[in-house]
Amino acid sequence: xxxxxxxxxxxxxxxxxxxxxxxxxxxxxxxxxxxxxxxxxxxxxxxxxxxxxxxxxxxxxxxxxxxxxxxxxxxxxxxxxxxxxxxxxxxxxxxxxxxxxxxxxxxxxxxxxxxxxxxxxxxxxxxxxxxxxxxxxxxxxxxxxxxxxxxxxxxxxxxxxxxxxxxxxxxxxxxxxxxxxxxxxxxxxxxxxxxxxxxxxxxxxxxxxxxxxxxxxxxxxxxxxxxxxxxxxxxxxxxxxxxxxxxxxxxxxxxxxxxxxxxxxxxxxxxxxxxxxxxxxxxxxxxxxxxxxxxxxxxxxxxxxxxxxxxxxxxxxxxxxxxxxxxxxxxxxxxxxxxxxxxxxxxxxxxxxxxxxxxxxxxxxxxxxxxxxxxxxxxxxxxxxxxxxxxxxxxxxxxxxxxxxxxxxxxxxxxxxxxxxxxxxxxxxxxxxxxxxxxxxxxxxxxxxxxxxxxxxxxxxxxxxxxxxxxxxxx
Numbered sequence: 001x002x003x004x005x006x007x008x009x010x011x012x013x014x015x016x017x018x019x020x021x022x023x024x025x026x027x028x029x030x031x032x033x034x035x036x037x038x039x040x041x042x043x044x045x046x047x048x049x050x051x052x053x054x055x056x057x058x059x060x061x062x063x064x065x066x067x068x069x070x071x072x073x074x075x076x077x078x079x080x081x082x083x084x085x086x087x088x089x090x091x092x093x094x095x096x097x098x099x100x101x102x103x104x105x106x107x108x109x110x111x112x113x114x115x116x117x118x119x120x121x122x123x124x125x126x127x128x129x130x131x132x133x134x135x136x137x138x139x140x141x142x143x144x145x146x147x148x149x150x151x152x153x154x155x156x157x158x159x160x161x162x163x164x165x166x167x168x169x170x171x172x173x174x175x176x177x178x179x180x181x182x183x184x185x186x187x188x189x190x191x192x193x194x195x196x197x198x199x200x201x202x203x204x205x206x207x208x209x210x211x212x213x214x215x216x217x218x219x220x221x222x223x224x225x226x227x228x229x230x231x232x233x234x235x236x237x238x239x240x241x242x243x244x245x246x247x248x249x250x251x252x253x254x255x256x257x258x259x260x261x262x263x264x265x266x267x268x269x270x271x272x273x274x275x276x277x278x279x280x281x282x283x284x285x286x287x288x289x290x291x292x293x294x295x296x297x298x299x300x301x302x303x304x305x306x307x308x309x310x311x312x313x314x315x316x317x318x319x320x321x322x323x324x325x326x327x328x329x330x331x332x333x334x335x336x337x338x339x340x341x342x343x344x345x346x347x348x349x350x351x352x353x354x355x356x357x358x359x360x361x362x363x364x365x366x367x368x369x370x371x372x373x374x375x376x377x378x379x380x381x382x383x384x385x386x387x388x389x390x391x392x393x394x395x396x397x398x399x400x401x402x403x404x405x406x407x408x409x410x411x412x413x414x415x416x417x418x419x420x421x422x423x424x425x426x427x428x429x430x431x432x433x434x435x436x437x438x439x440x441x442x443x444x445x446x447x448x449x450x451x452x453x454x455x456x457x458x459x460x461x462x463x464x465x466x467x468x469x470x471x472x473x474x475x
Contacts, residue, residue, distance in 0.1 A: 054091060055113035059099075060084030060122035066101035081415075084122040101126055109435050123417035123431070127438045145198040145207070148249075152204040154178060156195075167200070167207065167224070176224045178207045199245060203252045208245065208268075217241040219257075221268050248309060249288050256292070256309075258284060263294070265309065277311025282323050287331035293338060297323045304340065304351075317351055317359055328370065334377025335393060341368045348382060350391075364391055364398065370409070374416045381419060383410040388421060390432040402434025 059068055061078040068075045070087065078099060079085040090113045099107040104126040111119050144154040144165065151171050157164040165179040196217070197210040205224045210217055219242075240260055248254035253269040262276040263284055278284075282295040282302070286309065293306050296314075302323035307314045317338065328341040337352040348368035351361050367384035374381065380391040382398075388410050389401040406424035413420045419430050427441040 054089050055115060056118045057087040057090060057095075057097075057111070057113065058084050058118055058120050058122055059087070059097075059124070061099055061101075061107075061124040061126055063101065063104075063126060066099045066104070066107075066124075066126060069098040069100070070095050072096070072098070078124070081122060097121065099124055099126065103129060105129055105438065107436055123415065124436075125414060125418060125429075127429075131438075131440065144195070145200050147200045147204040148202055149204070152200055154198055154200060154207060165198070165207070165209075167204075169204075178222050178224070180222050197245075199247060199255075201247055201252050202249050206252065206268075208247075208255065210245070219245065244283065246284070246286055249286060250290060250309065256284065256286060261297070263292075263311070265311070278307060278314070283326055285329035285331075287329075288333055289331065291331065293317075293329045293331065293340075295321065295323065295325075295327055304338075306338075318349075318361055330371045330373055330380070332373050332377040332380075332393070333375065337377075337393060339364075339371050339373070339380055341371060346384065350380075350393075352393075362396075365389065369407070372410060372412065374412050376416055379416040381410050381412060383407045383421075388419060388430075388434075390416075390419075400433040402430065402432075 057070075059078055060081045060083070062081055064078050064080040066078045068078055068085070068087070070090075075087050076085050092113050092115045094110060094112050097109050097111055105128070107124055107126060109121065111121065113119055144156055146153050151169055153168050153170060155166050155168060157166050163179055164177070167176040167178045168174070169176075194212040195209060196212050199208050201207070207222055209220045209222075211220055242257045242259050244256075244258040246256045248256060248265070253267055255266050255268060257264045257266055258281055261279060261281050263278040263281045264275070265277050278292075278294065278296065280297045282297060284292055284294040286292045290309055291306050292309060292311075293304065296303060296305050301319065302321050303316045304318040304321060304327070305314055305316050322344070325342055325344045328343060330339045331337070332339075335352070337350060339348065339350050341348050346367050346369065347363055348365040348371065349361055350364050351359055353359050365382050365384075367387070368382055369384050370382075372381045373379070378393045380393065382389045382391060383404075385406055387401050387403055388407060390399045391397070392399050404421060404423045405426075407421065408424075409420075409422045411420040412418070413429050417432050419432065421428055421430050421437075426439065429438045429440065430436070
């Protein structure tokens with residue numbers, strides 16, 4: 001018998017099968033969209049499925065357009081610092097990140113993706129596989145001083161018959177004679193003076209020498225031609241020689257001299273001491289913002305204070321300190337913050353004002369030997385004998401601490417994420433967390449990092465007193 005097909009049977013099929021299926025698919029799709037929109041992703045692990053909140057990875061390099069691999073699998077090419085690339089939909093966990101570019105050293109690091117958060121690596125510098133090294137200064141020249149911008153270096157090239165102090169400009173190799181050949185200069189040489197120190201002016205065209213003749217110390221200033229001789233005779237008015245001399249960062253004709261506990265602002269063009277702009281001074285430091293920071297004792301109480309370069313408007317920052325202790329100061333150029341190290345305890349303190357005109361003093365590190373602010377004024381580089389670290393002023397915390405071996409100096413390189421580290425037997429560029437290092441010299445007889453001119457890092461070696469420059473720009 002032939003079965004009859006009712007006209008309404010397809011409609012019943014649609015009602016009871018198709019529509020429910022579509023509804024279920026819609027609900028599942030909507031749920032999936034909502035799950036993904038809220039940052040969740042299915043995770044199949046150990047035969048089970050679970051929903052986990054995902055994370056994102058932001059990555060940028062200089063130079064850009066380098067290949068990015070996560071756990072060995074290619075993802076994309078990097079963007080530039082300001083326009084980084086992003087890898088989305090990453091499940092929580094640890095990832096091995098590798099960045100490769102032809103002609104450059106491979107970059108590697110391990111990162112952890114935290115649910116709902118973004119991990120950043122937009123600070124990657126890729127360095128050429130072969131770093132160029134060039135000799136800057138001929139052997140057998142002993143550096144005496146350097147300019148603030150590190151481009152000018154003063155060398156003793158004296159011979160038995162003559163005193164010669166030459167000022168070299170490292171960026172172009174030019175040389176200036178910075179010792180007078182006048183009769184006065186000849187008489188000083190014939191008296192066999194002892195050069196105890198020298199300082200180069202902020203404009204790098206003048207040098208002040210501390211010349212010691214027996215018990216007398218004279219300060220002699222010479223200009224670039226070596227013909228103008230200015231004699232500042234401190235001992236003519238005082239029985240004790242100065243123990244601290246600093247150039248005025250804003251006036252090439254003026255220097256600050258501390259004699260005993262008096263601080264003088266000296267006009268070198270008039271050869272006049274003038275009057276003391278501050279008394280009771282134990283030590284002082286002038287920053288580039290035109291402020292002088294002092295350890296001063298007045299009325300039996302010692303404090304860390306600040307004043308302008310004329311000694312006016314003295315403000316007490318920290319009270320009741322030990323006046324016999326010396327301090328290392330570093331002031332930020334962009335935010336109102338002063339970092340200082342107590343050299344007796346090697347404790348690092350940060351001083352910053354609050355909105356109600358009060359000052360907060362916070363201890364941020366132990367075992368500190370030196371400090372240096374980045375030019376943005378918001379990151380502070382710190383080093384001790386066995387470590388270096390970066391302090392983030394905005395986040396109020398030490399971002400990372402890296403171990404090292406007998407650090408002699410630390411400097412910033414290129415941005416606020418890279419250091420130049422000089423330690424025992426090695427010189428290298430390091431990311432702030434110590435992860436990625438580019439070795440510049442592994443000589444056991446390395447002297448130290450002497451400075452940086454643009455992207456050239458200047459360093460010396462003991463065996464021949466030779467200065468070298470290594471070009472390490474990632475351009």
